[in-house]
Every structure is written in structure tokens, then in C-alpha cells.
Amino acid sequence: MYQYDQYDQKMVDTRVEEFRDQVKRRLAGDLTEDQFKPLRLMNGLYLQLHAYMLRVAVPYGTMSGKQMRMLGHIARKYDRDYGHFTTRQNIQYNWIKLEDAPDILADLASVEMHAIQTSGNCIRNISSDQFAGATADEIADPRPWAELLRQWSSFHPEFSYLPRKFKFAVIASDTDRAAMRLHDIGIQLVLNEAGELGAKFFVGGGMGRTPMIAPEIRNFVPADELISYAEACLRVYNRYGRRDNKYKARIKILVHELGKDEYTRQVEEEFAHMNQLGLNPPVEELARITQYFQDPPFDKQASDDLNLSDPDFALWVDQNIAKHKQPGYAIATISLKPRGGIPGDASSAQIDLMADLAEQYSFDELRVTHSQNIVLPHVRKSDLYALWQTLDEAGLAPANLDLITDSIACPGLDYCSLANARSIPLAQKISERFADLGRQRELGELKLKISGCINACGHHHAGHIGILGVDRKGTENYQLLLGGSGAEDASLAKITGPGFTEDGVIDAIETVTDLYLEQREDGERFIDTYRRVGMARFKEAIYG
Amino acid sequence: MVDAIRLRDDDVHEEPAVSLDSFLDQANATAVRIEAGEDARQLLPFLDRLSLIEIDFPVFGDGRGYSAAQILRESGYTGELRASGDVLLDQLAYMRRCGFDAFAPDSPINFELMQQAFSRYDHVYQATSDQRGPIWRLRHG
Ligand code: HEM
Ligand code: SF4
Numbered sequence: 001m002y003q004y005d006q007y008d009q010k011m012v013d014t015r016v017e018e019f020r021d022q023v024k025r026r027l028a029g030d031l032t033e034d035q036f037k038p039l040r041l042m043n044g045l046y047l048q049l050h051a052y053m054l055r056v057a058v059p060y061g062t063m064s065g066k067q068m069r070m071l072g073h074i075a076r077k078y079d080r081d082y083g084h085f086t087t088r089q090n091i092q093y094n095w096i097k098l099e100d101a102p103d104i105l106a107d108l109a110s111v112e113m114h115a116i117q118t119s120g121n122c123i124r125n126i127s128s129d130q131f132a133g134a135t136a137d138e139i140a141d142p143r144p145w146a147e148l149l150r151q152w153s154s155f156h157p158e159f160s161y162l163p164r165k166f167k168f169a170v171i172a173s174d175t176d177r178a179a180m181r182l183h184d185i186g187i188q189l190v191l192n193e194a195g196e197l198g199a200k201f202f203v204g205g206g207m208g209r210t211p212m213i214a215p216e217i218r219n220f221v222p223a224d225e226l227i228s229y230a231e232a233c234l235r236v237y238n239r240y241g242r243r244d245n246k247y248k249a250r251i252k253i254l255v256h257e258l259g260k261d262e263y264t265r266q267v268e269e270e271f272a273h274m275n276q277l278g279l280n281p282p283v284e285e286l287a288r289i290t291q292y293f294q295d296p297p298f299d300k301q302a303s304d305d306l307n308l309s310d311p312d313f314a315l316w317v318d319q320n321i322a323k324h325k326q327p328g329y330a331i332a333t334i335s336l337k338p339r340g341g342i343p344g345d346a347s348s349a350q351i352d353l354m355a356d357l358a359e360q361y362s363f364d365e366l367r368v369t370h371s372q373n374i375v376l377p378h379v380r381k382s383d384l385y386a387l388w389q390t391l392d393e394a395g396l397a398p399a400n401l402d403l404i405t406d407s408i409a410c411p412g413l414d415y416c417s418l419a420n421a422r423s424i425p426l427a428q429k430i431s432e433r434f435a436d437l438g439r440q441r442e443l444g445e446l447k448l449k450i451s452g453c454i455n456a457c458g459h460h461h462a463g464h465i466g467i468l469g470v471d472r473k474g475t476e477n478y479q480l481l482l483g484g485s486g487a488e489d490a491s492l493a494k495i496t497g498p499g500f501t502e503d504g505v506i507d508a509i510e511t512v513t514d515l516y517l518e519q520r521e522d523g524e525r526f527i528d529t530y531r532r533v534g535m536a537r538f539k540e541a542i543y544g
Numbered sequence: 545m546v547d548a549i550r551l552r553d554d555d556v557h558e559e560p561a562v563s564l565d566s567f568l569d570q571a572n573a574t575a576v577r578i579e580a581g582e583d584a585r586q587l588l589p590f591l592d593r594l595s596l597i598e599i600d601f602p603v604f605g606d607g608r609g610y611s612a613a614q615i616l617r618e619s620g621y622t623g624e625l626r627a628s629g630d631v632l633l634d635q636l637a638y639m640r641r642c643g644f645d646a647f648a649p650d651s652p653i654n655f656e657l658m659q660q661a662f663s664r665y666d667h668v669y670q671a672t673s674d675q676r677g678p679i680w681r682l683r684h685g
Contacts, residue, residue, distance in 0.1 A: 007667050007679045014665050022634070038605060039634055121605065151669045151679070157638035158614055158672065161607025238611045239583075277618055279671045281680035288683065 001064055001365060002147050002292045004112045011154065012109045015116055019043050020102035027099070042122060042160070044115030045101055049417050052096040055118040056108060060128035060146040060170070061089030061368040065359040068366055070111045072351035078104055083351065085336060085344045087408055087459060088167065089127050089368040090118060094415055122160045123153035123234075127169045129177050130369040133293055134377040136325040140189055140197055142172035144290040145226070148281065152227050159234045163241035164249035166234070167206075170199075178370055179486035181205045181214045182462060184251045185233060190220065198222045203233055203263070204255030207456035212252040213490045217264040223286055225271075228279045232271035236263065295326070296363035302328025302380050313388050315437065316399040321384070330381050332362075334374040334391060335398040335406060339435050340428050343409045344372030353394050361387050370486075371408055371447075373401070403440040404448050404513070405431045408459055412452030412469065413476070419452035421469025421476035426450055426502055433506050443513055445525045447485070462486035464527040465512065466493040467505060478505040482512065482538055483530050494535060497543055508542050515541045548648040549658070551640070552624060557596040577628070584612035591621045598648070601629040610642045617643035617673030637661045643673040 004012075019039075026036045040046075044055040056071065063071075071091055075083045078100045079093040086092055096104070108114055118125055126146040133141040149168055153159070159166070169180045172189035180186035186202035198220040205214030221229045237251045240258075255263045304327055308314040322331040334354060336344050346354070354374055358366045361383045362376035369375055379387060391397040400406045407430065410416070412423030427450055434440055449463030453470075460466030466481035477499040484493030500508055513526070515538060520529045530538065550556070561577035562570070564586065575596035578584060587597065597616060599609040613625055626646035627639050633653050640662060647653070671678050 005683070007682065010666055011669070011679075018664055035604075035632060035634070121607075154669050155638075155665070156670055157641035158610045159607070160638055161605050161610065161635075163607075235611050235614075239608055243606060243608075273618070277671070281678070282684050284684050285680045 001062060002059075002143075002289065008151070009109075009112070012112070012114045012116070015043070015114065015155075016102060016105045016109050019105055023098060023102050038120055038161075040098075040101075041120035042117055043101070043105065044118035045096070045098070046119055048094065048415055050415070051094065052098055052101070053415070054093045054096045054101060054104060054115060055086070056091050056093075056113060056115045057118045057125040058090050058113075058368050059150050060126055060132070060143045061130050061370075062128075062132075062143060063366045063368070064111075065355040065364050065366070067111045067113055068355035068358065069352055070107060070113065072348040072355065074104055074107060075348040075351065082345050082347045084342075084411075085346065085368050085372045085374070087370050087372060087457070088125060089130070089370060090125055091368070094411075116154055117160075119165070120160075121162045121164050121166075123156060123162075123166045123168065126150050126153070127167070127178055127183070127370065129171045129173060130367040130375045131177060131322060131331055131377065132172070132367075133295070134324055134329075134331050135173065135175075136323060137175050138171075138173040139191060140172050141290075141293045142170045142187075142189055144286055144293055145187070145189060145199065145223075146170045147289050147292075148226065148286055149230065152230070152281075158231075159238060162234070162238055163243050164246070164251075166237075166251065174488060176486070176488040176490070179459070179462060179490075181490045182207055182211075182459075182486055183214065185230070186214050192220050196222065199226055199229075201229065201233070203267075204252040204260070206250050206252045207459060207461050208250065209247055209454045209456070210250075210253065211456065211461040211492050212256060213492065214252070215255070215260045217260060217267065224280050224283050225275055227281065228275045228277070229267075229271055231279055232267045232274050235270050235274070236266045240266075296365075296378055298326045298329060298378070299380065302326075302382065304328055304381060306381050306384065310385070312392070312399075313385055315441075316388055316397055317384065319399040319403070319441070320401045324378070326378075328381055330379050330384060332376045332379045332384065332387065333369065333401050334376065334396050335400055336373050336396075337400055337406050337431065338395050338398050339405070340432050342424050343407055343427050346374075350394055350396060353390070353396070357387060357390060371402075371406060373406070399437060400440060402445045402447070404434050404443055404446040404465075404509075405440060407431070407448040407450060408463075409450040410452050410456075410458035412450075412458075416452060416457075418455060419469065420471040421452050421478060423450045423452040423458055423467075423469060426467065426469075426478065426505070429502065430506055430509065433510070442517070443526065445527075446513070447527075448509075449484075459486060460484070461492045462490075463493055464525075464530070465509060468495075470499055472499060476502065478502065480505055480508050480512075480542070482535065483527065485527060489527075496535070496539055511541050512538055548626065548646055549653065549655070550624070551645045554624075557624060559596070561596055561598045578612065580606050580608045582612075584615045587616065587621075588619050591616070591619060591623075594621065595623045596626065597621065597623065598626045598628050599644075601627060601631055604630045604632050604635055610638065613639070613642040613644055614673050633657055633661060637664070641668065641672045641674045641676070 202214035451458035481493035
């Protein structure tokens with residue numbers, strides 16, 4: 001894992017002092033709320049329906065046990081004893097007091113964490129593959145590249161007042177677990193013919209009210225030109241992205257309006273200029289960072305044997321364990337989607353427990369996933385049973401990874417001032433309706449994603465099944481969408497037709513899943529059947 | 545409008561800044577003001593004769609002026625680069641990093657707090673036109 005040196009530490013410590021001053025000036029009335037707003041946003045502090053919300057960055061979703069435990073401490077001391085893991089691998093607290101915010105940031109800084117640029121119209125936390133460094137299907141660990149970008153983008157003076165927020169994802173596998181192409185810039189690490197590692201750039205993806213899948217604009221950017229190429233992409237956007245209309249301000253609109261080819265041409269022209277300016281760190285810097293992401297000291301003798309005689313454990317292994325690159329080890333996902341629970345929420349006690357388990361069983365490492373779960377990336381297979389037993393006692397062992405109850409839901413009307421409808425209670429009801437694990441497993445991989453309004457924080461466009469809350473004559477109403485995907489087969493979901501009541505939309509989900517069971521051919525997932533059979537057939541089943 | 549803050553030692557340029565359009569029409573103007581949406585690159589052929597370029601910030605959240613300033617400095621402009629308009633204390637340090645060396649804010653700025661903002665961060669992560677050495681250079685010499 002990356003560790004701060006004296007410079008990194010000084011940067012976050014200074015930020016804490018700076019923000020403490022700004023809060024003091026705000027509380028003294030020297031700053032208006034309008035002037036204070038962009039400053040607090042750049043430190044992750046939003047004003048919500050009932051209180052301030054603080055979003056803490058978990059760079060590329062990776063943490064140590066100590067860092068995780070600090071997140072539990074913050075939940076206990078400053079919030080209502082829980083935190084909410086987000087779709088961009090961060091954590092949010094919903095009940096924060098402005099006066100406490102500087103102390104929270106100081107606590108975070110003491111474990112090399114921060115909330116810098118987790119909101120505002122700037123470059124946000126860089127997300128990545130939660131299986132990075134553990135999976136066999138990657139060509140390299142993408143996180144050193146993400147860390148290089150994290151440092152470059154932190155306090156970037158030219159790109160802190162962009163037209164709109166800006167999100168990067170970096171992956172290094174053909175299997176996309178990070179919704180890479182739904183980011184403003186998605187980077188996939190690739191090898192060129194000479195066997196050198198470089199970055200393939202996808203620009204202009206996003207969700208929101210105008211969802212788009214990012215097109216590829218460059219198939220290879222060498223490591224020592226990464227920063228100047230990213231600068232060129234951002235500069236064209238900063239200069240020409242729309243500022244007249246907040247809903248058309250994301251880079252996806254610029255790329256769409258200019259056309260991918262024209263945008264690319266402008267970037268290449270800017271890049272030809274910027275690449276001469278000495279903006280790129282030397283390759284030694286990437287090498288220095290990469291040192292921190294070496295494999296942990298795996299036991300080369302570790303056995304692949306697993307005793308599956310406990311049927312509940314066997315189910316969990318089958319559903320929540322992924323293949324590790326090292327024989328004798330496994331990647332374990334802890335589902336934060338218990339029956340009837342709030343997707344992504346964890347209590348401080350659960351957070352502490354996960355921190356302990358990471359130290360005990362996973363070389364002191366945890367990951368947050370974009371589907372709001374937690375991963376222990378390096379668990380010895382012989383430890384899995386003990387791990388599972390502990391998780392199970394703490395309500396952390398739902399065996400539902402990637403199944404219908406492993407849903408994503410935005411905060412919705414329970415917390416969010418922009419919401420049309422509640423998302424969390426709907427997710428809870430769906431989780432109850434489909435609680436039978438046998439039934440869920442029969443339905444197989446099914447990505448269900450719920451947003452309480454068109455801003456799409458719950459990724460409904462990328463759901464195999466998506467749900468969108470709309471306001472219909474003052475009552476909450478839900479539209480059903482089918483056919484989206486945020487993975488390597490990225491696609492945008494389409495609305496089936498008129499919306500439903502809360503119970504009505506759950507019935508409609510049952511109708512479409514029943515149709516899938518009836519229509520599926522060998523080995524087809526829900527999404528495959530949908531793509532083969534087509535929307536018309538599903539519509540007919542729903543609306544008759 | 546309050547007095548401009550200058551971080552330069554040379555004499556204040558007396559000629560008033562004209563709009564980009566009229567600058568492009570005149571053969572000998574030496575001071576120009578560009579609006580947020582205007583293309584700073586149009587000035588590149590004339591940098592030698594320019595002594596003052598003023599870049600306007602209609603609202604502090606409109607960040608186009610930061611790129612305009614960088615482009616001018618990257619192209620070798622050494623005259624006064626002045627940020628005008630909705631220029632607030634908390635943005636000054638970033639403006640300076642992008643090459644601004646004068647400020648004409650709509651409302652006055654506390655000089656002491658400004659000095660504090662400039663000296664607050666010992667280090668920077670990026671190379672920009674202010675020529676401060678980024679952290680990666682300190683790490684690798
Ligand atoms: C509760 C307060 C929240 C508010 C007011 C809010 C507001 C918004 C708005 C306005 C957008 C659209 C931005 C745009 O398209 O330019 C957006 C997008 C998004 N939000 Fe939220 N959000 C909230 C919470 C969350 C949470 C808790 C998560 C994560 C679980 C989240 C994740 C996202 C994501 C992933 C997007 C889509 C980004 C994209 O368009 O590429 N938001 N949010
Ligand atoms: S999707 Fe809408 S309702 Fe849900 S959190 Fe985002 S802005 Fe709020």
C-alpha cells in the first residue's frame with residue numbers, strides 16, 4: 001500500500017489548517033455561504049436536507065486496517081455510529097456538524113487520509129478495480145498509476161474551477177469492475193508491441209441525466225507522458241466545456257457536441273504543446289510509487305484445499321469468493337447488503353471488525369467496491385472458514401454478491417434535497433421480496449440499481465435492471481429500466497414504459513425475472529436473455 | 545473597484561487595457577483585457593509588445609481564466625498578468641500558480657491574509673507556469 005512521505009503528509013496537514021481557518025472565518029461571518037460553499041465542497045462537505053454530509057476519499061478504494069478503524073472512530077464520535085460506503089469507493093457520513101469538520105479532517109490526516117476534492121467542480125477521487133493487485137486477469141496493478149494521478153490532481157491550480165465535477169477511473173484488466181467507461185476519463189492500462197505499459201484513454205462517459213459511454217480517444221499514452229496527456233484533455237474541457245447550463249456542463253456533452261474526432265484533434269494539438277513543458281514526473285516517480293504495491297509475502301506452500309462440508313459456508317464461497325492470482329489464496333467480498341438493510345451502510349462496530357479481520361487475514365488490506373461492498377483481497381483459503389464464521393456472527397456474510405439483492409441505491413428522499421422518491425426503502429423491500437437465496441441464485445448475476453432522481457447517483461442507467469424515481473403529480477413514482485451494464489459490455493438501460501407505485505415496480509421486477517427464467521437459454525444471464533429477446537417481449541409481459 | 549494589488553516591482557503600466565477586438569484592430573496598443581470566453585491564443589503573435597494583459601473573472605467559479613493565464617505564460621509572456629472581477633482571497637494562491645502577478649478584485653482583499661495564503665503550502669504537486677518545483681522533483685533531484 002502507498003505510504004505518505006514527508007511531503008504528502010505536509011500537504012494534508014496544511015490543508016487541515018487551511019480549512020480550520022476557513023471554517024473559523026465562516027462561523028465569524030467573514031465569509032458568506034456563497035463564498036464558503038466552494039471551499040467546503042473542496043473538502044467534501046455538502047449541506048443536505050437535515051445536516052452536513054462529509055465525504056471522505058478512499059483513493060482507489062484501498063485502505064489499511066488502521067485507516068478503516070479511523071473511519072469507525074469518526075462514525076462513533078461525530079456521526080450516528082454508522083457510515084455509508086459509496087459507488088465511488090469512498091465513505092460518507094450523513095450527520096456532521098460544521099464545527100467538528102476540521103477535527104475530523106485532522107483525525108483523518110493522522111492516518112494518511114483526507115477529504116480533499118471529494119466534491120466540487122474539480123478532479124475527484126480516482127477510482128479503480130477493487131481486485132487490483134490480487135486478480136489473475138490484470139496485466140499490472142493499476143493503483144500506482146491512480147496514485148500518480150491522485151498527486152497530480154490534488155490542489156491542481158488550473159483545474160479546480162472546471163465547468164463541472166470530473167471523475168477518473170483506472171483499470172488494468174479486460175474485465176471492468178469499476179464502470180470505467182462511465183467516467184469522465186476512463187483509463188485502461190495496456191501493453192504496446194514493445195511490451196511497455198501505457199494508458200488507453202476513454203473520454204466523455206458519465207451518468208446523470210444524459211448518460212454516455214466514453215469513446216476511446218487514444219489507444220496508447222506512454223507512462224512518461226501520462227500527466228501531460230491528462231492535462232491536455234482537461235485544458236480543452238476547462239476552456240470549452242459549457243458553463244451556461246449546469247446540466248450540459250460535463251465533459252461528455254463537450255465530447256458529444258464537438259464530436260469525438262474534433263475533441264481528440266484539439267486534445268492532440270494541446271498535447272503537442274504541453275508535452276514540451278516539463279509537466280511529466282520522471283519514470284522513477286512511477287517506479288517509486290510502484291514499490292509500495294509489491295505483493296505481500298504470500299505463503300508459497302499455501303494449500304488450495306477447502307472443506308465445504310458446512311452448506312452455508314459453501315454457498316458463501318461459491319458466491320462471494322473470487323479467484324486470486326496466488327495459489328492457496330482467495331479474494332473475499334464482504335456484502336454490505338443484508339436482508340432488508342441499507343445498501344452500503346456499516347456500523348462502527350462492523351467497520352472495526354472488518355479492520356481487525358483485514359489485519360488478521362488479509363495482510364492488513366481492504367478495498368471498497370463500486371457496488372458498495374468491502375473486499376479482503378488476500379485471504380488464505382485455509383482461513384476462509386474462520387473468517388466466514390466471524391463475519392456471519394456480525395451479520396456480514398450475506399452470500400449475495402452480484403445477485404439481485406446486491407443492489408446499489410442512492411440516498412434518495414431520506415437524505416437528499418434533489419430527490420423525487422425514496423430509494424433506500426425500495427431497496428429494502430426488494431431485498432425482502434427476493435430474500436430466498438435459492439431463488440436469487442436461480443436468477444444468477446443481476447445488477448439492480450436504484451436512483452431517486454434523474455441525477456443517477458444510483459447508476460440506474462447501468463443496471464441490468466434500473467429503477468428511477470420520478471415525481472408524478474406530487475406522489476412518488478418509479479420507472480423501470482432494462483438492459484444497462486457498467487462492465488466491459490457497457491450499455492445504457494432503456495425505460496420500459498409508464499411508471500409504477502413502489503409495490504407495482506417490485507411486481508414488475510418479478511414479471512421480468514419470471515420471463516427471463518422462462519426464456520433463458522443455456523448459461524445466459526438475465527442481461528444476455530434481454531439482449532437476445534429484446535425489449536418488446538419484456539414490455540408485453542409487463543404491460544400486457 | 546479597489547486598488548489593484550501588484551506582486552511586481554516594475555512601474556504600473558499607464559495605458560488602459562482595451563478589449564480584445566479593439567486590440568486586434570490597433571497596431572500599437574500595449575494593454576489588453578480579455579473576457580472569460582475569449583481565446584488567449586489570439587494574443588500570441590503580439591506578446592512582445594504587450595505590457596499588461598487583464599483577464600476577467602465574471603464569477604469566481606468560472607475557471608477559464610486559469611487556463612488563459614497558463615497559456616500566456618507558457619508562450620513566454622513576461623508582462624503584467626492581472627486577474628480582475630470576482631477575485632477572492634481563497635482563489636489567489638491558485639491564480640498566482642497559473643502566472644497571475646496582479647489582482648484587481650471587485651472588493652478589497654486583506655493584504656495580510658493574502659500573504660498567508662501565498663505562503664501556506666510549502667510544496668506543490670504540479671509543474672505550472674509559476675516555476676515552483678513540484679514534489680516529484682524534490683524526490684528525484
Ligand atoms: C445525498 C446527496 C447527494 C446529492 C445532492 C447528489 C447530487 C448529485 C448530482 C446533482 C449528480 C449529477 C451530476 C451531473 O451529472 O453533473 C450526481 C451524480 C452522481 N452521484 Fe450524487 N448526490 C448525492 C449523493 C450521492 C451518493 C451517496 C453517491 C454514492 C453512493 C453518489 C454518487 C453519484 C454518482 C456515481 C453520480 C454520477 C456521476 C456521473 O454522472 O458520472 N451521489 N449526484
Ligand atoms: S440520484 Fe437524485 S435522489 Fe439520488 S442521491 Fe442523487 S441527486 Fe439525490
